[in-house]
Amino acid sequence: MGSWIIIGIIVIAALYLTFAYNSLVRMRNSVENAWQQIDVQLKRRHDLIPNLVEAVKGYMQFERDTLAQVVESRNRAVAAPSQEVRLQAENQLTAGLGRLFALMENYPQLKSDQNAMQLQEQLTTTENQIAFARQAYNDAVLELNNRIETFPANIIADHFGFHPADYFQAPPEDQALPKVDLSLRTPRAS
Amino acid sequence: MTPSHADFRDLERRNRRQTVALVVVFLLLFCALGLGLDFVVGAVRFQDGHLAGFPLLTIIALIVGSVQSLVSYYGGAALVLGSTHARQLAPDSPKHQMVLDVVQEMALASRMPVPRAYIIDEPAPNAFATGRDPQHSVICVTQGLVDEMDREELQGVLGHEMAHIRDYDIRTMMMIAVLAGGVAMLADFFMRWSFFGGFRTRDDRDNNDRGQARVIIAIAVFVLAILAPIFSQLIAIAVSRQREYLADASSVEFTRNPRALLRALEQIARTESPLANASRGTAHLFIVNPLEGAGDDGEGFFDSLLSTHPPLSRRIQRLRELMAEPADSAI
Numbered sequence: 001m002g003s004w005i006i007i008g009i010i011v012i013a014a015l016y017l018t019f020a021y022n023s024l025v026r027m028r029n030s031v032e033n034a035w036q037q038i039d040v041q042l043k044r045r046h047d048l049i050p051n052l053v054e055a056v057k058g059y060m061q062f063e064r065d066t067l068a069q070v071v072e073s074r075n076r077a078v079a080a081p082s083q084e085v086r087l088q089a090e091n092q093l094t095a096g097l098g099r100l101f102a103l104m105e106n107y108p109q110l111k112s113d114q115n116a117m118q119l120q121e122q123l124t125t126t127e128n129q130i131a132f133a134r135q136a137y138n139d140a141v142l143e144l145n146n147r148i149e150t151f152p153a154n155i156i157a158d159h160f161g162f163h164p165a166d167y168f169q170a171p172p173e174d175q176a177l178p179k180v181d182l183s184l185r186t187p188r189a190s
Numbered sequence: 191m192t193p194s195h196a197d198f199r200d201l202e203r204r205n206r207r208q209t210v211a212l213v214v215v216f217l218l219l220f221c222a223l224g225l226g227l228d229f230v231v232g233a234v235r236f237q238d239g240h241l242a243g244f245p246l247l248t249i250i251a252l253i254v255g256s257v258q259s260l261v262s263y264y265g266g267a268a269l270v271l272g273s274t275h276a277r278q279l280a281p282d283s284p285k286h287q288m289v290l291d292v293v294q295e296m297a298l299a300s301r302m303p304v305p306r307a308y309i310i311d312e313p314a315p316n317a318f319a320t321g322r323d324p325q326h327s328v329i330c331v332t333q334g335l336v337d338e339m340d341r342e343e344l345q346g347v348l349g350h351e352m353a354h355i356r357d358y359d360i361r362t363m364m365m366i367a368v369l370a371g372g373v374a375m376l377a378d379f380f381m382r383w384s385f386f387g388g389f390r391t392r393d394d395r396d397n398n399d400r401g402q403a404r405v406i407i408a409i410a411v412f413v414l415a416i417l418a419p420i421f422s423q424l425i426a427i428a429v430s431r432q433r434e435y436l437a438d439a440s441s442v443e444f445t446r447n448p449r450a451l452l453r454a455l456e457q458i459a460r461t462e463s464p465l466a467n468a469s470r471g472t473a474h475l476f477i478v479n480p481l482e483g484a485g486d487d488g489e490g491f492f493d494s495l496l497s498t499h500p501p502l503s504r505r506i507q508r509l510r511e512l513m514a515e516p517a518d519s520a521i
Binding site for chain 1: 284287288291292294295296298299300301341345444446
């Protein structure tokens with residue numbers, strides 16, 4: 001009788017161990033996947049920016065500085081030697097694009113340029129997807145870290161070398177920036 | 191905005207349980223019906239306190255019920271989309287492209303796979319999500335929603351739908367829609383059949399036997415035809431209402447922007463026209479009740495008892511509380 005109880009306890013412990021380990025692996029993969037999502041969107045932004053600048057520069061003669069600055073941050077981000085430099089360049093790029101989109105509002109002729117409008121929509125959704133991907137990444141990190149740091153999973157996490165992940169920190173000027181929403185806003189009475 | 195984040199896995203589990211319970215009840219209903227018919231045609235009878243005979247119709251009913259459950263599970267989304275006359279959304283205009291983009295944005299924010307997008311050509315702004323799981327999910331919007339919402343408002347509405355997808359509400363709701371439709375069809379079928387005298391058995395030996403059979407048929411038909419649709423409607427009501435509040439809260443969790451969803455709901459509250467292609471069977475799928483115009487958004491006791499959706503005004507008020515903004519600013 002006593003031996004059965006011991007066997008039962010061992011089986012339950014083994015089941016729990018398997019379950020806890022697998023869920024830790026899933027969460028870690030989910031964090032990695034979320035990070036890659038950010039990367040995908042940043043790359044897409046790099047690809048789109050030259051096209052947008054090409055499309056609008058004919059209209060925006062007086063905004064040469066802003067355009068040049070956007071291109072310059074983009075090139076720095078693409079060629080960044082380290083993660084830190086790259087992050088900084090990407091943040092400048094976000095700010096620069098925000099300014100550029102705001103300035104585009106001053107050029108009503110742009111609204112009738114289909115190509116420019118399409119590119120703007122693509123970049124707008126990319127900007128939003130970067131923001132949402134970062135948010136999703138932080139959600140995933142929170143989930144993983146909560147699991148790693150709470151009992152009893154923390155024992156397993158310790159033993160198998162799971163480490164808490166770092167949150168993505170938005171730069172101070174980025175936090176003040178509203179989400180981009182410029183194109184196609186419908187006028188309304190209220 | 192803490193409420194629904196940590197416990198969405200609980201919601202998912204609850205939905206799995208409810209779907210299983212739903213199918214079991216549905217199958218039991220079919221079995222009871224088949225057994226009743228077996229008695230009526232004399233395939234099964236009481237003999238010395240035992241059941242005797244071969245319950246052929248019960249087995250057939252069980253098979254039909256199982257097939258229909260499988261069809262609802264795998265084909266429910268297609269059935270729902272067909273009954274609402276939805277078509278696949280193509281990037282054929284800037285606004286449609288934007289909807290497709292926002293669907294992707296909200297899928298990212300909710301960490302879910304990107305659902306397929308559909309559209310209904312109707313002016314009433316509304317939306318729903320359906321499918322059997324997040325990997326096979328569909329989001330459907332009306333042309334009216336596309337026309338009237340700006341990007342942020344769309345994010346709010348589609349975030350609400352992504353919450354239904356993440357919590358597996360879509361599966362439960364879809365099964366209710368299709369199975370309830372099946373029950374209604376069955377009830378209809380029996381009504382007609384009994385009207386046209388389909389129950390007449392070949393060897394009507396005496397009137398007494400036939401009279402008994404008639405009574406049983408009458409009871410079966412009465413139960414099915416009158417109680418079943420009401421019953422499935424009650425299930426839809428009970429299951430759907432609390433989920434709308436939860437999905438509103440989750441939407442805000444995704445967009446971090448309660449104001450946009452608030453604006454969207456207010457905008458929808460102002461529109462008059464109900465949705466022509468929605469029916470009682472699919473009403474509970476939509477973000478706002480598609481059967482009533484803005485004027486009918488009652489808050490009376492019976493309104494709140496018998497509607498699949500909580501009153502819009504109350505949802506708007508909850509969002510305001512979420513924003514900690516005074517509720518007196520004009521709608």
